Amino acid sequence: MTFDEVKRVAPARVVFDSLSEIRLLAQNPLRYRRQVIALKHFLAQEGCTGLLLDDLTDDADDLNMHSLVHGVIRLEHNALQYGAERRRLRIFKMRGRSFRGGFHEFVIRKGGIILFPRLIASEHLDGKPLAEPLLSGIGELDQLLGNGLDRGTSTLLMGPSGSGKSSIAMQFVMAALARGERALFVTFDETKAILMKRAAGMGWHLDRPIASGQLVLEQVDPAELSPGELTGMVRRRVEADNVRVVVLDSLSGYQNAMPAEQFMLLLMHEMLTYLNHRGVVTILTLAQHGLIGSMQSSVDLTYLSDTVLLLRFFEAAGKIRRAISVLKKRTGRHEDEIREYRLDNRGIRVGPPLAEFQGVLSGSPIYTGQHGALLTARSNGHS
Ligand SMILES: Nc1ncnc2c1ncn2[C@@H]1O[C@H](COP(=O)(O)OP(=O)(O)OP(=O)(O)O)[C@@H](O)[C@H]1O
Ligand SMILES: [Mg+2]
Known part of the structure; x- marks a missing residue:
């Protein structure tokens, strides 16, 4: 069904929200992995960028997924003892290009997301x-x-x-x-x-x-x-x-x-x-x-x-x-x-x-x- 829809709309990007649903539908890890690989090939063929959202309900699968995709970005959300919550993200991998490692803070507010890339003074x-x-x-x-x-x-x-x-x-x-x-x-x-x-x-x-x-x-x-x-x-x-x-x-x-x-x-x-x-x-x-x-x-x-x-x-x-x-x-x-x-x-x-x-x-x-x-x-x- 997803494949048909992608063919019909021919989008530049597709978002899957979230992987845990696919994981659940696939029932076992092997089938899940196969489905994701099939999805990856299909999207590559269609020239479409896929964004897979993972709510990290199943940690065990994490590494498996990391090897399949081109890039991995992890978002974190911390509540401090006092004051507003803090959000930050970190790029784990991005194939074929160098990226700025470490944590980058971001905020979500009216008007959208603002990211503050980590400062490298030199x-x-x-x-x-x-x-x-x-x-x-x-x-x-x-x-x-x-x-x-x-x-x-x-x-x-x-x-x-x-x-x-x-x-x-x-x-x-x-x-x-x-x-x-x-x-x-x-x-x-x-x-x-x-x-x-x-x-x-x-x-x-x-x-x-x-x-x-x-x-x-x-x-x-x-x-x-x-x-x-x-x-x-x-x-x-x-x-x-x-x-x-x-x-x-x-x-x-x-x-x-x-x-x-x-x-x-x-x-x-x-x-x-x-x-x-x-x-x-x-x-x-x-x-x-x-x-x-x-x-x-x-x-x-x-x-x-x-x-x-x-x-x-x-x-x-x-x-x-x-x-x-x-x-x-x-x-x-x-x-x-x-x-x-x-x-x-x-x-x-x-x-x-x-x-x-x-x-x-x-x-x-x-x-x-x-x-x-x-x-x-x-x-x-x-x-
Ligand atoms: N117009 C003025 N005439 C005389 N003294 C003044 C005047 N304005 C400020 N002061 C003095 O300057 C002091 C405040 O200076 P300032 O706010 O720069 O200090 P601060 O070291 O920054 O203090 P804080 O640690 O509270 O921020 C006041 O307590 C007052 O004694
Ligand atoms: Mg002062």
Whole structure:
């Protein structure tokens, strides 16, 4: 009956949904195999591609089938402890061509299926000479960094909650926008509205660059977005929209949605390598636990990042202040000093190097120097 119908319609593709029905009708494995071979020859004769769907009710037959067909693609569907389910597929074989191995994530949603091919960073070496570094626009901050952030490197901003990680990342984004470059800011734990409000409070108006498409602000629910989808999104912005600066704020929020820490490191490694090859400036923020005292981050990303900036609160003259220092910079020289910085309604200010600090790395720095060296409030600033 199937044969007659195929002859009548002369389709380019036939889908058999599913093999378990044929298996059931055939009654014994030998007959089943014969029928599938007959089907295969018939379809080949008719010049028609056959898609056989198997719901994997009978595992034993699997391997038998694999040898008969040209290609085998296996779909998986996993429910995580928390968050949306994840789907992925893997190509087991595809005769006569090389294919990308490993798991590729996909989502099924209104409008169809979207596949996110696994990223292989080394395929994306673009070999362009690196352009000039990205300067923040704050002279003291650029000096601290030994001349801004280099293209094709990643920077980790580490510090306790409220220390100003998102704001410093935004400062670099604003500097890139001012130079006419495009930027992507992915926010995991703040809503777009809060982020825009804080930015406006610091004198940065994001509406216009967002409306013109120069700045892409993506608010992402880490529980809903699969790692593959995040990578896919970043890639699209880099390749189609020519984004030159990418901020992921913060990885702490994202990490909670990951099945395992190891997974997060592999994903970030692949993504950062890709972005570096593309000459993008990547800024990651990571919240450290505990506002003061000994600090820890939930995942160690320092070895993946080319530059690490450390933000700290400190106390002096009865006020809470903020200090910034560079822990490392792979691409060159940087200052070893600690500088104070302040956030106010006109943006960020960074002061001169302060030598008299103790215990910055421990998380409770003590400033033992002259109070006159510290930054004072600007006339219309608050903090
Ligand atoms: N307009 C402003 N004037 C003065 N201080 C401000 C202003 N805007 C923000 N701040 C300070 O900056 C802090 C928030 O900075 P930011 O959101 O960049 O920190 P964060 O390290 O990203 O925090 P989180 O870990 O919560 O994301 C506020 O707690 C506030 O102290
Ligand atoms: Mg933040």
